[in-house]
Amino acid sequence: MTARKATNRDEAGGRNALAALERNSSLLTGRTGLLGLLIPELPALPPGDEPLVITEHAGVAAGLERRGGCRVLFGYQAPETDQGSLDTLVIFVPKARDTLNLYLSLARYLLSAQGQVVLVGEKREGIAGAARQLLGLAPDAQKVDSARHCQVWTARLPGASERFDLSQWLQWHEVACAGTQIAVAGLPGIFSDGRLDEGTARLLESLAEIPVGGPVLDFACGAGVIGAWLQARSPGQGPVDGVDVQAQAVFCARQTYDRNNANGTIVASDGLPEDLGLYQAVVTNPPFHSGVRTDTSMTEAFLEQVRRHLQPGGELRLVANRFLPYRGLIEASIGPCKVLSEDRRYTVYQAFREKPARGRDRSRVR
Missing domain, CATH: 3.40.50.150 (Vaccinia Virus protein VP39)
Incomplete structure (x- = not known):
């Protein structure tokens, strides 16, 4: 986030x-x-x-x-x-x-x-x-x-x-979506401190309707909302790892996980570390602003990297402002892309990395 x-x-x-x-x-x-x-x-x-x-x-x-x-x-x-x-x-x-x-x-x-x-x-x-x-x-x-x-x-x-x-600067607030509530840590300078932003809410709603399999990676994890929410909603979900570039986000995500008894490794990195393993699902609400200016360079770099961290048949679930040109980038990097939900502001995309030719699942984009 x-x-x-x-x-x-x-x-x-x-x-x-x-x-x-x-x-x-x-x-x-x-x-x-x-x-x-x-x-x-x-x-x-x-x-x-x-x-x-x-x-x-x-x-x-x-x-x-x-x-x-x-x-x-x-x-x-x-x-x-x-x-x-x-x-x-x-x-x-x-x-x-x-x-x-x-x-x-x-x-x-x-x-x-x-x-x-x-x-x-x-x-x-x-x-x-x-x-x-x-x-x-x-x-x-x-x-x-x-x-x-x-x-x-x-x-x-x-x-x-x-x-x-x-830790004396930490503030806590409650986040609720689709009937599941968690406590979230906040620090000065962190994105959406004190509230659940609309984009992440749309992503969580899609995850409530169509769950993802594990293991899961949350890219641009922010304060750890998605990983903690997934595990609170489905205790059998398994660990959700997180990656973020910002020190406050990494600190808050670890605090959020501790408070909600969530499991997963939170890593500080500018982009996806090469030594990350393979995941069945990667979920993300990537940023696109520098001040008031639109900047999609980080998401473009992420989409170039993410395929090698998806298991064959693994899923990317991404939410973004609907005017951003991500569908073509997702299809170029991973494969056919489906819109799971869309409103006036946000689009939730789903794409699957293709499986090997033998036993190929042709229904991977539902």
Whole structure:
């Protein structure tokens, strides 16, 4: 549900923010950290220790680890040894206001007593609103530069009185569909936090009417709604594995599974890991937005990969906004595709990987 690749807009905005930061490299003093980086690139930093880079994006984390020259933390559960370990922490403005609140709380935990935060971001990504949030916590915050459609702010934050604990940011809500109810975990920045989105509801309704066989994989699993719901509805369903690119989603999915006594392995990955096994069914509500802009690149890449993770005769069940051009892509990758349900906004597709010629099931598309 929540997986999201770094898009062209993310890359352009990320490079603009890095360029604005490099214009003000004199601010990056002592032990430095970067929080919320959306692209696997580092700014030109003054000589010194390798920076700590904290990112919610599994692809960015993997790219930085391959690149080297920094210490990478995927997600926001910083170890105790990092408390007060930084003199400067750069925060790249996130899209969600609640996420910035989380960032600022983590910054207070990571910064030394005399450390400073550097806030940088594009105007179109909400730097003005983010600066107001910063001023609410640190009234002496100052804007030090405005360049490349970005602003750069600095501030000293009040110190943290206790260890930063991501679980304290968890919120729980109930989700019900087709007579089955589960508890779902939420964190700032996660997709559809606090509610069941319409697309996933349409997918669950189709799964209630036409169940899938196991083993099952939920791609872009988000907070683990589909896997936990499937197992709550049919206790004999068996484990449902999940994949998501976002650290908050992986954390929440594991919490959701624990709360609902669901089974399955939740994996952080930018796309389908090559070492995944074979599944009888892959279900997904893939994302298609970068901000307000339509971007189907992640789903297109997924459809190119998913066939090799389906057992012969295995099923793909996908829900998407009806205007998105997925039917042809599904048929090109897997085989004949059927529309199971459709309304004004959403379409649920079903396709089966063909079986070997011997004993071939010609009724695989019902």
